Amino acid sequence: MRDYIFKRLLFLCSLLVLLICGGMVYSLVSGAIPAFEKFGFFNFIASTEWDPHPENEQYGALSFITGTILTSFLALVFCLPFSLPVALFTGEYFRGTRAASIIGSVIDLLAGIPSIVYGLWGFYTLRPLMVNLHLSEQGFGILTAAIVLAIMIIPYASSLSSEFISMVPRELKEGAYSLGGTRLDVIRRVIFPISGSGIFASYVLALGRALGETMAVTMLIGNTNLLPTSLTATGNTMASVIANQFGEADGLKLSSLIAIGLLLFLITAIINFIGKMIMKKLN
Amino acid sequence: MDKLFIFVLILSLMACGNSKKKNTEGRQDATLTAAGATFPLPYYNLAFKTYKDSTGVTVTYGGIGSGGGIRSLKDQIVDFAGSDAFLSDAELSEMPAAVVHIPTCMGAVVLAYNLPEAKELHLTGPIIADIFLGKITRWNDPQLQRANPGVTLPDKAIHPVYRSDGSGTTFVFSDYLNKISTSWAEEVGCGKALKWPAGIAAKGNPGVAGTISQTPGAIGYIGSEYAFALKIPVAKLQNQAGRFIAPTTESISAAADIEIPADTRAMITNSPVAEAYPISCFTWLILYQEQAYQNRPEAQAQATVNLLNWMLGAEAQDITTKVHYSPLPESIATQAKQTLATITYNGQPILK
Numbered sequence: 001m002r003d004y005i006f007k008r009l010l011f012l013c014s015l016l017v018l019l020i021c022g023g024m025v026y027s028l029v030s031g032a033i034p035a036f037e038k039f040g041f042f043n044f045i046a047s048t049e050w051d052p053h054p055e056n057e058q059y060g061a062l063s064f065i066t067g068t069i070l071t072s073f074l075a076l077v078f079c080l081p082f083s084l085p086v087a088l089f090t091g092e093y094f095r096g097t098r099a100a101s102i103i104g105s106v107i108d109l110l111a112g113i114p115s116i117v118y119g120l121w122g123f124y125t126l127r128p129l130m131v132n133l134h135l136s137e138q139g140f141g142i143l144t145a146a147i148v149l150a151i152m153i154i155p156y157a158s159s160l161s162s163e164f165i166s167m168v169p170r171e172l173k174e175g176a177y178s179l180g181g182t183r184l185d186v187i188r189r190v191i192f193p194i195s196g197s198g199i200f201a202s203y204v205l206a207l208g209r210a211l212g213e214t215m216a217v218t219m220l221i222g223n224t225n226l227l228p229t230s231l232t233a234t235g236n237t238m239a240s241v242i243a244n245q246f247g248e249a250d251g252l253k254l255s256s257l258i259a260i261g262l263l264l265f266l267i268t269a270i271i272n273f274i275g276k277m278i279m280k281k282l283n
Numbered sequence: 284m285d286k287l288f289i290f291v292l293i294l295s296l297m298a299c300g301n302s303k304k305k306n307t308e309g310r311q312d313a314t315l316t317a318a319g320a321t322f323p324l325p326y327y328n329l330a331f332k333t334y335k336d337s338t339g340v341t342v343t344y345g346g347i348g349s350g351g352g353i354r355s356l357k358d359q360i361v362d363f364a365g366s367d368a369f370l371s372d373a374e375l376s377e378m379p380a381a382v383v384h385i386p387t388c389m390g391a392v393v394l395a396y397n398l399p400e401a402k403e404l405h406l407t408g409p410i411i412a413d414i415f416l417g418k419i420t421r422w423n424d425p426q427l428q429r430a431n432p433g434v435t436l437p438d439k440a441i442h443p444v445y446r447s448d449g450s451g452t453t454f455v456f457s458d459y460l461n462k463i464s465t466s467w468a469e470e471v472g473c474g475k476a477l478k479w480p481a482g483i484a485a486k487g488n489p490g491v492a493g494t495i496s497q498t499p500g501a502i503g504y505i506g507s508e509y510a511f512a513l514k515i516p517v518a519k520l521q522n523q524a525g526r527f528i529a530p531t532t533e534s535i536s537a538a539a540d541i542e543i544p545a546d547t548r549a550m551i552t553n554s555p556v557a558e559a560y561p562i563s564c565f566t567w568l569i570l571y572q573e574q575a576y577q578n579r580p581e582a583q584a585q586a587t588v589n590l591l592n593w594m595l596g597a598e599a600q601d602i603t604t605k606v607h608y609s610p611l612p613e614s615i616a617t618q619a620k621q622t623l624a625t626i627t628y629n630g631q632p633i634l635k
Contacts, residue, residue, distance in 0.1 A: 223484035248449030
């Protein structure tokens with residue numbers, strides 16, 4: 001009897017989560033419909049126009065989609081040379097040592113820092129640095145946002161890949177050593193092929209986090225509703241334009257912002273789906 | 284846990300005791316609800332608190348933005364709404380009944396800048412328009428240099444900073460530029476949110492002010508109440524009379540010393556008064572002219588009008604400068620009181 005109740009309870013709970021998720025999608029879609037009806041779905045995605053002038057409202061999401069994709073993928077590229085060595089260090093070379101556990105927990109600590117703190121650090125430290133290094137005229141822009149994003153996603157990428165690297169069976173590694181392989185050979189020929197899909201999964205997770213990041217990006221990207229023309233140009237991401245303009249928005253503008261939210265949801269879903277497909281293939 | 288419980292118990296007992304005391308003293312217990320613009324929020328908070336201390340009437344004002352305030356008034360869920368922009372004729376006709384505008388205080392939009400080389404900066408309307416249109420891009424531009432004969436301006440890039448969120452501040456700023464520059468009127472226009480051709484954007488007055496103070500060469504517009512409290516350098520602007528005027532409580536109030544329509548629905552940017560700061564503005568409280576709607580008791584209507592009447596009096600107007608706003612000129616306060624006298628309950632004027 002008890003078992004039955006427990007089973008039912010679990011079922012109810014999972015159903016509830018499903019319902020909430022479905023409700024969110026429903027409200028996003030119904031909120032976005034006026035914008036799609038006015039501008040057309042593909043026109044809305046392909047247009048860079050963002051003109052809130054009351055008599056001639058024109059909204060398009062391309063600038064923000066570009067901003068989101070540029071910052072996220074740049075962040076992924078920037079985080080790679082840091083997160084992969086850290087993962088190898090803690091998962092293979094110094095596995096189980098004090099040094100590895102200290103470094104591992106410090107990196108995990110990075111994940112616990114609220115994003116507003118990253119934003120403040122970027123605003124007060126990184127931005128002046130970018131100006132002093134003559135990388136950018138005023139310090140705001142895609143590049144600054146991507147660097148801070150890269151630091152934010154390092155823990156997501158590294159701790160999970162370290163886990164997968166350390167899960168490679170000992171016998172396989174020892175077999176490779178006994179065949180005369182160097183440590184580098186073992187990493188290249190044994191560890192990467194076996195833990196590859198796991199490492200890939202951790203980077204997909206990190207990318208997902210970068211796509212939706214709002215606060216730190218809003219503080220650093222410059223918030224201009226224009227298509228970024230260079231890496232140091234200012235722009236806006238899908239999340240940051242919503243955060244910036246939601247407060248006073250109504251009517252068509254509100255609907256366009258909700259539509260951007262829906263698109264962000266779709267992009268994240270697609271990237272997760274692609275990640276899963278590739279993981280399946282690698283397996 | 285027990286201690287916390289006792290503490291809460293004592294607090295609630297104290298609260299009970301308090302309200303009883305008020306009742307026995309025969310004070311009014313009315314509670315007024317309002318919502319709207321965030322620009323005058325610090326002033327309203329202080330004014331409503333002062334009002335409560337002397338009359339016992341509680342006023343809850345939610346700073347949800349002018350648009351939200353108007354919507355709440357339309358739905359008749361608030362006693363009055365606050366707005367930085369007056370309702371247009373079209374918006375007035377959308378309201379379920381006639382409403383009146385009561386100006387409560389004045390503010391301005393100031394141009395804050397980060398240029399340590401220039402202790403004082405003079406700007407004209409066309410120069411501001413060209414900076415925000417991206418046509419003037421360096422501080423030593425001949426036009427800027429001509430307006431600032433005493434200062435050697437550096438060869439630095441100008442970074443215009445604007446609001447990334449919709450805002451009444453943007454509305455007032457663009458209204459001024461619309462009046463003063465034809466190229467602005469053609470290319471950008473006037474509104475709470477605009478399509479900006481140049482510059483960087485930040486959220487809210489704090490965001491814009493923070494970006495300016497952290498970016499050498501930056502210039503941006505912020506609400507005067509915020510700039511005065513922050514004490515950041517602001518430019519003197521050339522007004523219609525050709526004089527360069529610093530934004531002060533006096534120069535902002537002076538801008539309203541003109542003939543305006545009886546219902547006070549007027550933008551007073553680019554004021555012709557010789558001492559006026561050119562980007563000054565009113566903020567309004569908006570309420571229904573006929574107060575007997577939705578079964579509102581007469582006492583509620585009376586309390587609403589009493590509060591607004593007090594807001595126009597000397598006591599409330601003196602508070603404005605304490606929180607960096609400017610008082611209404613005498614003529615406008617008188618005009619607003621005449622409007623207030625037209626408010627009725629079942630056709631009977633409330634204010635006697």
